[in-house]
Amino acid sequence: MRQLKAGGCQVIPDAPEEDYPLDALVINTCGFIHDAREESVNYILDALQAKEEGRLGEVLVMGCLSERYKKELEKEMPGVDAFFGVTDIPLVAAHLGVSYDPALATERVLSTPAHYAYLKLSEGCDRSCAYCAIPLIRGPHRSRPMNELLAEAGHLAGQGVRELILVAQDTSFYGLDLTGKRELASLMEGLCRIDGIERIRVLYTYPQGFPLDVLRLMAREPKICQYVDIPLQHISDKVLTAMRRNTTKAETLRLIEDFRTFVPGLCLRTTLMVGHPGEDEQAFLELLDFVKEARFERMGAFTYSREAGTYGAQHLKDQVPAKVKRERYGRLMELQKGISFAYNQSRVGSVCSVLADYLVIPDSGTVKPTVLGRTQYEAPEVDGFVILEDAAHIRPGSFVKACITKADEYDLYAQLID
Numbered sequence: 253m254r255q256l257k258a259g260g261c262q263v264i265p266d267a268p269e270e271d272y273p274l275d276a277l278v279i280n281t282c283g284f285i286h287d288a289r290e291e292s293v294n295y296i297l298d299a300l301q302a303k304e305e306g307r308l309g310e311v312l313v314m315g316c317l318s319e320r321y322k323k324e325l326e327k328e329m330p331g332v333d334a335f336f337g338v339t340d341i342p343l344v345a346a347h348l349g350v351s352y353d354p355a356l357a358t359e360r361v362l363s364t365p366a367h368y369a370y371l372k373l374s375e376g377c378d379r380s381c382a383y384c385a386i387p388l389i390r391g392p393h394r395s396r397p398m399n400e401l402l403a404e405a406g407h408l409a410g411q412g413v414r415e416l417i418l419v420a421q422d423t424s425f426y427g428l429d430l431t432g433k434r435e436l437a438s439l440m441e442g443l444c445r446i447d448g449i450e451r452i453r454v455l456y457t458y459p460q461g462f463p464l465d466v467l468r469l470m471a472r473e474p475k476i477c478q479y480v481d482i483p484l485q486h487i488s489d490k491v492l493t494a495m496r497r498n499t500t501k502a503e504t505l506r507l508i509e510d511f512r513t514f515v516p517g518l519c520l521r522t523t524l525m526v527g528h529p530g531e532d533e534q535a536f537l538e539l540l541d542f543v544k545e546a547r548f549e550r551m552g553a554f555t556y557s558r559e560a561g562t563y564g565a566q567h568l569k570d571q572v573p574a575k576v577k578r579e580r581y582g583r584l585m586e587l588q589k590g591i592s593f594a595y596n597q598s599r600v601g602s603v604c605s606v607l608a609d610y611l612v613i614p615d616s617g618t619v620k621p622t623v624l625g626r627t628q629y630e631a632p633e634v635d636g637f638v639i640l641e642d643a644a645h646i647r648p649g650s651f652v653k654a655c656i657t658k659a660d661e662y663d664l665y666a667q668l669i670d
């Protein structure tokens with residue numbers, strides 16, 4: 253988007269249908285699992301419909317889905333003007349008449365609200381989880397040089413970004429391919445020194461070899477959110493082995509103990525998978541017991557889907573019927589509901605620093621405007637909001653002090669403190 257803008261294009265980061273007519277729509281697709289692919293395909297079909305009705309010029313498709321299934325998509329969707337892979341940004345720019353300028357590589361046009369941004373640390377993944385197609389699509393892990401990331405973060409701070417959210421396929425692997433050492437903590441320390449950046453949050457870590465120096469830093473550095481997102485997928489040794497996760501139940505329990513010891517009050521988010529081949533009822537009950545014990549402050553779950561080309565799809569026979577997968581998903585989420593509710597309730601009465609994200613002005617004049625914000629314990633998009641009442645004067649992007657007054661299982665409600 254930054255390249256196109258520099259080349260004289262007017263760029264709209266997110267284009268809902270009412271924004272057509274556009275000269276061109278670039279659709280960035282996901283090819284991770286069945287549901288994501290379906291969402292991408294439906295979006296392309298809607299765009300092609302708009303093109304046919306004359307409400308849209310060119311339709312360009314890029315990202316994981318078109319990297320992996322380019323030939324098939326070209327055949328099935330002849331109305332798409334061009335397909336590009338995940339690293340084809342210069343080609344997309346050229347197609348739109350803009351020549352790519354490497355000097356702008358660390359500059360960004362944000363698709364998030366102006367005060368927070370995702371910072372991508374690396375591309376690809378060296379793991380070989382049995383269910384996952386990402387290494388097939390994105391290739392091996394390549395860390396971005398630290399000076400490039402610090403430069404990009406500096407630009408973002410200059411644009412008004414106050415919270416950085418670190419992402420990658422595996423953030424805890426950062427640096428290993430550059431220096432032979434895990435460098436996530438050093439990178440975070442460098443980011444803390446950037447003026448204007450007030451919060452740094454890390455998502456998508458991996459349990460095996462988790463760098464404990466990140467926890468030490470988190471405990472002492474106020475800019476680092478006391479929040480870790482660590483998709484654990486399962487706890488049964490039998491299932492972890494089938495998943496090729498390269499870790500065990502004992503190691504996982506030890507790591508959770510470390511998290512709780514190093515950073516008391518830490519908000520731990522995990523993602524689990526149900527219905528992986530080989531997950532029998534006993535293994536699933538083990539997972540339920542684990543969730544009851546570990547009491548993750550936040551948890552999400554997926555059902556296993558067979559992804560073409562993965563080890564699981566090619567070699568694992570012991571498939572779980574779709575109905576059982578759905579039923580296990582329901583039982584797991586029901587259990588977590590109570591845990592999340594209890595966690596949110598335990599925060600009632602606490603005073604916290606809230607970053608205001610959005611001002612919501614309701615259609616009806618009888619309902620008061622509210623501000624939706626987040627503390628260090630809420631990540632955007634995946635966690636709930638802190639809903640600030642009587643705060644219509646607060647500008648999105650500012651930090652305010654508030655006291656939590658009530659809570660449900662997703663959201664918290666708070667009053668401003670002067």
Ligand code: SF4
Nearest residue numbers: 377379381384386421
């Ligand atoms: S670590 Fe994540 S991205 Fe890498 S193979 Fe496993 S699930 Fe896929």
